Amino acid sequence: MTLTEEPVKRTWLSAPLPAARLAQDQITSKYPNLRFQVFMGIFIGYAGFYLIRNNIPLIAKVVLDEGWIDKVGVGIIANAVLIAYGFSKFFMATISDRSNARYFMPLGLALSAVVNLAVGLVPALHASVAVFAIVMFVNGWVQGMGWPPSGRVLVHWFSTNERGWKTAIWNTAHNVGGMGVGAAAAAGLSMTGGAWQSAFWFPAIIALGVAALAFFLIRDTPESVGLPPIEEYRHDPAKVEPDHAAEAGMTYWQIVLKHVILNRTMVLLALANVFVYALRYGVLSWTPTYLSEVHKASVTAGIMGFSLFELAGIFGTLACGWVSDTIFKGNRTWTGIAFMAGVGAFLLAYWLSPVGTPYWMLMVYLFFIGAFIYGPVMLIGLQALDMSARHVAGTSAGFTGLFGYVLGATLASTGVGWLVQNFGWGVTFAVLTGCVVASIVLLAMIGPEEKRLIESHRSAAEAHRAARDSNHTWDPAGRATVPPDLSFGAREVTLDRLTDRAPVSFAR
Structure with a gap:
């Protein structure tokens, strides 16, 4: 199948075809409400995945304590999820970009819930480390069906100049889900007298309800429900427009190869993500151990540092989205560099704090490391969405996630432990500081390309506004047709009054 051909056979999972355009008064009333609705759908749905x-x-x-598994076994099972999720986030994205987000995301969440129910209720599925790891690998794989449809919805329902802030808000769903899973697991353990299986099956029951709610709220694209594309609705063209003429005759995987795998910008983003995720998990996973061994903190105090790091991520993510859209005017590269510089500064302060440093000061350092690192964690996925054409946006973000999880996160889990054991904490923090420098260098290499895209986007947006306000011919009813070469396509424009701020309505 080529990009320009209709599929030979459509399935229930296929992306819906555009519906007939609604009347202008319906567009005006429905568009804002549906934008809020679909956003809540992917926010609640993605939080459900973290349960x-x-x-x-x-x-x-x-x-x-039960003795049927050791620490190595626990690590194998946990890493099975990370590895599966990293690969799945990319490969599932190639399917998600051509699928109905309304079905794709709830389906993945429901499948993951079924796996967790099975773990909790079928003893044979956790009878050995190998079997348990295989089952959790399957869970990690279907978990990869959460991010790509969310990215698809964000690209289709929110335009370039607002997407940083909206993506930042959505990204806090994983912090909400991360906090929720603790409460759900604790409730399950309390109800069953401490039976560990309840930490799987009880959150899974909640997740099934969340999947149903997500299905009710999510819609695939504006066009699928009779609304204009978001670029037309907000007069805000995409940074990258697909060249369908150049792609005629190409298969989908040839398009992915061209726009993602062999795309210099996407490769640089993916490599930067390796170092960002190595820092995220390298600091987060080993915080309790470091505080206990070096600063003689109690186990409880170390866990508090872990929790504070995650909490800071909410504030850092929101701040990063706002700074990206407002201060840097959509330049994600410079935002990412600024936040990584913040990570470096507070990482050095945390590392070089002598024994006897007040505990509250160490917590301040940890808070700011967490706040600054979660900005780029969100931002690299957003850059992949922004700097790729819409029809491969999810795949591009999945590609960066593949590198982040499979290389960055898994290497941090084992690599930091190996460094500490063989060379000590000093060398370990020096390597982590090197990760900061490497990520900044890689992001800086993307800067010129993003600057070019931003300038192109700004020129296109100004042209469309000029077309909207000036290039029209009036009819007796006060309606005007905008020339198609100066607009998002031939359409009628109604100006309520002849001022620069006049509200504009569109009807195709």
């Missing part, structure tokens, strides 16, 4: 992503660390102490 059942990787619950083995929550019950690790219980199963270790």
